[in-house]
Amino acid sequence: MYFRDIIKNRILITGANGKLGQRTVSFYKNFKNFELLTISIEDEPVIDGVDYLQCDITDREKVKKVVFDYCPDFIINTAAYTNVDKSETDREAAWKVNVKAVEYLSESARVIDAHIIHISSDYLFDGKSGPYSENAVPNPLGYYGRTKLASENALRLSGCYYTILRTNVLYGNAADSSPDFVKWVINSLKNGEKIKIVTDQINNPTFVDDLVQGINKIIEFGKTGVYNIGGREFISRYDFTMLIADYFHLSKSLVGKIITEQLKQPARRPLKSGLITLKAETELGYHPHTILEALAEMREGLAL
Numbered sequence: 315m316y317f318r319d320i321i322k323n324r325i326l327i328t329g330a331n332g333k334l335g336q337r338t339v340s341f342y343k344n345f346k347n348f349e350l351l352t353i354s355i356e357d358e359p360v361i362d363g364v365d366y367l368q369c370d371i372t373d374r375e376k377v378k379k380v381v382f383d384y385c386p387d388f389i390i391n392t393a394a395y396t397n398v399d400k401s402e403t404d405r406e407a408a409w410k411v412n413v414k415a416v417e418y419l420s421e422s423a424r425v426i427d428a429h430i431i432h433i434s435s436d437y438l439f440d441g442k443s444g445p446y447s448e449n450a451v452p453n454p455l456g457y458y459g460r461t462k463l464a465s466e467n468a469l470r471l472s473g474c475y476y477t478i479l480r481t482n483v484l485y486g487n488a489a490d491s492s493p494d495f496v497k498w499v500i501n502s503l504k505n506g507e508k509i510k511i512v513t514d515q516i517n518n519p520t521f522v523d524d525l526v527q528g529i530n531k532i533i534e535f536g537k538t539g540v541y542n543i544g545g546r547e548f549i550s551r552y553d554f555t556m557l558i559a560d561y562f563h564l565s566k567s568l569v570g571k572i573i574t575e576q577l578k579q580p581a582r583r584p585l586k587s588g589l590i591t592l593k594a595e596t597e598l599g600y601h602p603h604t605i606l607e608a609l610a611e612m613r614e615g616l617a618l
């Protein structure tokens with residue numbers, strides 16, 4: 315099933331037009347060892363030159379058809395309902411994409427022995443005592459976190475081969491998707507807008523290409539279970555912003571400080587969070603970029 319015993323693995327990538335989806339498709343696109351089928355909810359793919367199908371993964375019958383017709387060895391599920399604040403009120407939609415669709419993918423995967431690689435989040439945790447290891451006890455603060463925890467539990471109950479990769483604060487270049495934090499900071503400061511950034515949320519922001527590296531290591535080593543995939547530095551969102559401003563020579567005087575409570579967001583955020591990546595480093599040889607290395611790679615795609 316893995317690298318060692320099959321010449322060509324088939325990979326099905328869901329959410330192909332999202333931030334992680336696009337980078338994952340671009341990574342596997344030119345790999346000779348893999349055949350790819352990419353799906354997402356839109357009619358057209360963002361990344362050209364790969365097989366693409368429109369598929370709403372909350373439609374159980376469509377999921378079954380795609381999985382049984384294509385018969386993938388791996389299903390990389392990057393699709394998700396990712397709007398944390400909207401998840402508080404749009405609960406049914408968030409649950410359908412983040413939980414029910416995972417059930418549908420896993421029930422089909424089980425029949426054909428496909429291995430699901432699913433992406434989860436540090437929002438499983440309450441942020442009282444991060445950074446968190448894979449064994450930490452979840453206690454989500456908001457509905458989005460509850461859906462991600464339920465998605466993990468759906469996989470645990472499914473009887474299929476699965477790997478859960480937990481990540482946090484994804485950043486990196488992707489076209490046609492909502493801007494990531496780095497791009498939002500750059501655009502705001504370039505336009506001379508003042509921004510207020512929280513000083514009390516700590517994570518290890520994850521360069522999206524490092525998460526793709528983590529996914530590929532899972533396929534390479536055929537690992538199942540839970541792995542944290544995060545960045546090298548644990549840093550407040552404010553300090554992350556200052557690094558970005560510094561690196562791109564943008565005005566730091568436009569960046570003000572605020573604390574999370576003052577933002578009055580619908581969903582509560584874990585504050586002292588982040589994910590310890592020791593397991594991925596030792597078992598997979600995972601080696602993330604530093605933030606400065608990642609920004610240097612991003613610069614090339616940003617055309618600044």
Ligand SMILES: NC(=O)c1ccc[n+]([C@@H]2O[C@H](COP(=O)([O-])OP(=O)(O)OC[C@H]3O[C@@H](n4cnc5c(N)ncnc54)[C@H](OP(=O)(O)O)[C@@H]3O)[C@@H](O)[C@H]2O)c1
Pocket residue numbers: 328329330331332333334335353354355356369370371372391392393394395396411433434435436481482483484485491492
């Ligand atoms: N971004 C972060 O900071 C972060 C942090 C921790 C964990 N994660 C997790 O990482 C994974 C990837 O996140 P991302 O940032 O790449 O998200 P993203 O950019 O929002 O991409 C998710 C993709 O899934 C698609 N999708 C939504 N509903 C669908 C449906 N019913 N059927 C098929 N496709 C559907 C979305 O399409 P539309 O855009 O048209 O809805 C979007 O293209 C997710 O599991 C997310 O929970 C992300």
